[in-house]
Amino acid sequence: MDKGSLLIRGGTVITATGRSEADVLMRNGLIEAVGPDIGDGFGAVDRIIDATGHWVMPGGIDTHTHLAHPIGRLGVMTADDFYTGTVAGAFGGVTTIVDFGLQEQGGTLDAAREHRLGVIDPDAVIDFGFHLIVTDVNEEVLAEMGDLIRSGFPSFKVYMTYGDKKIGDDDLILLLEMAGEHGGLIYAHCENDCAVTHLIERHLAEGKTGPAYHATSRPPAVEAEATNRAIMLAELAGAPICIAHVTSSGAAQHVADARARGVTVVAETCPQYLVLDSSVYDLGAGCEVAKFVCSPPMREQSHVAALWEALADGSIQQVSSDHAPFRFEGQKTGGCDNFTQIPNGLPGIETRLPIVFTEGVVSGRLTPERFVELTATAPARIFGLTSKGRIEPGADADVIVVDPEREVDITASVLHSDVDYSPYEGMTLNGFPTWTISRGEVIVDEGALTAKRGRGQLVDRAPIDPVTFL
Template identity: 45%
Template sequence: MTKFDVVIRGGTVSTASETFVADVGIRDGKIVQLGSTLGPGLEEIDAKGHFVLPGGIDSHVHISQPSGDGIVMADNFESGTRSALFGGNTTLMPFCLQQKGQSLRDALTDYHQLADGNCYTDVAFHLIVTDPTEAVIGQELPALVADGYTSLKVFMTYEGMRLNDADILRVMDTSRRTGALVMVHCENEDAIRYLIGLHEAQGNLAPTAHATTRPIVVEREATHRALSLAEVVDVPVVIVHVSNGPAIAEIRAAKARGLKVIGETCPQYLMLTADDLDGMDWEGAKFVCSPPPRDKESQEDCWNGLEQGVFDLFSSDHCPFRYDDPQGKLNPKGKTSFRHIPNGIPGVELRLPILFSEGVIKGRIDLPRFVALTATNHAKVYGLKTKGSIAIGMDADIAIWDPQLRRTVRHADLHDGADYSPYEGLDITGWPVTVLLGGQVMVREGKLVGRKGAGSHRARTARQSTEHRKTA
């Protein structure tokens, strides 16, 4: 009698703590057995010479997010999750943006309507709080956390989205009481606006000015302030998309003080620099994101943060806009000033291959560290209890990697909705070739075989709430 729905045979399995050769037995969408002499499966996958890894969890992506008048994000849930799947990911965590005057519940309803039936991966939503009214703080947030929306994001930059310190404290305090986790985008908006004024007075409007109006110091100061606010409230906090050494030093110091702080960085801070924004004929607009790429020293600092455990998460911050498009980077205003170039770059499909090639293949991190940074830690941090590891009882979300497969990045070979890749021409060694979601083969030997709608929304578990407040 057939024992398994699927058996993956002879691959090198890695978890966040160990690597071993084993067969993987799957039944009813779950991993049910690991061993060397498993019985037959309805489907057998030969993984000899390949790595069998947990499907990636990208906990920082933007899909179908409102982006301003006349600006349209390049990816919807169909294209965004399809692209993620080809990059070895099986769960995405997009942001649900509350617009001014909108209830969080209404915003979630809108996002679910966009996602339902259109996903190739599982999804779990973060909430972006831009309008923390008494009703939002006192009623909506606690109810939504209880419903499984257990993480939220606040901004210290972007006029119209940023919160002042008092409102950030209110959101953090609600998170402490409900067990939600706060993510913070750390840049000092007042300093940025001051620098923008100086640049405009000098006629410095090209894309490269985006980097010089958002220097390291404005990220470092905001990181220090966000960590201080979290310390006041005594609440864990995630500092997202960290780009440089001084901000890393703030996180390291906060951890040394005993603060529960989680650090995140992204591929652009390992591979790009501010010089990329200085392209000819406005080509630099392709690389405009916030915080901006820095310099070679900052790249090395971010690598050190990954190696030394300062960073717990490696995410894409996938935020795609088309370049040659009046609704994208080259919108009418964007062609005249860096201020109007949509912030964000595509990257969800290349997050894992870049870290594998530049990190594992080049010896900067080992395979268990790769698994931790790209899957296991995301599941632990954000309450995805049945994801992020190859172990009995876990969801059979698995990516099978060919560690020798070499490719040169061409956007024509990718699957997102953008019209360019910021990593065009990059040589990568090691690619996911077969991807399973809940035991169902979605990509087989580089070909899409799974159906749209196979992915679903996943509610999550909040951490234990605390009613006490730390006092001096």
């Protein structure tokens, strides 16, 4: 079927491995050719975009989003569904997400997959996959994993804390062994549950109940310890592991040390940990602090500096958003008097690429190539998205065209997420795309959404190769 053709002419193509002045020709959803002065010899095209002065890069891949995600304990749902959330993503240069599908207690992973597909498919405007969140480990679940991995669902999320989702070390090692055997990947939220539970109870008993106490109930040591433990269990099981949202120098150091001794561990961090710090929890700010409640919380500046170093030197491999959008009024404010009642998470799918672009590339901490690696190429490689994250013939034509000079002043109203605040209000960011292209189709066209609801497709993901994914 002819799905049309598009030529992007006159831009600078930037990939994870280099840059060149080149045109990009797309046809039938795939990249057909990349090179200087394409046009003659390739036949007529349906549309030509003049990308003079722009950078042409792989579309962003966000492997950590929570859309239409329920928090059962609090009876709330994230504010974005798969329509508003993926629209926000498209405006922020994201062309693929990997979200989550939650296993119910007593339910199978297969049932979780089927249910989740039914939720996402009608709404998504960009391509999608999802990790299955394993909450209830038993013989049947372990027996399902091999088939799931082989059928395009190779990654499994686990929480080492969070009451209703938590699994213990005994279950974690079983999951790691099974994943290692079949080409799967365990993706772990690492915090020491005993310590967090104890510290929360201690805070509440002492009357320290306001939103700011969320942060002191989850100090860096609880993250570093659990990160080290997860890595050690993966090492014992001979399985690869991905550490979710590294926020502290201790956790980053455990990842770097393990990689140096040959453990197959990769890690992500998120923009909030790179541009915000623990000053957002200033007690004077009252309930406003609830806007910044997420787990793990933001850290002191020394940790922020360590994360930038880890991104530059390669010991952290990708930046995802952990987009978990809750409205301030009516959702976050439910916990003004008790921080344990605040839904955890920040909106960030739309600002992820611009933050890493502005604070990484524009400020000189990262090369443009490293930006592409962290936001597209590495996430694709780590999570088995073999058709995405590259600009080369045969790859999916997922491309963003960015004017590196264009600046946007951030307010909630210029963004597209269905929330009433942005944690980045007041920042000025470069790196928003002029055009976002998904499988050769322009879906954001100079500020206008041109994507139809539900056009996004499930991405077939390959089993994980623990050697190349590093």
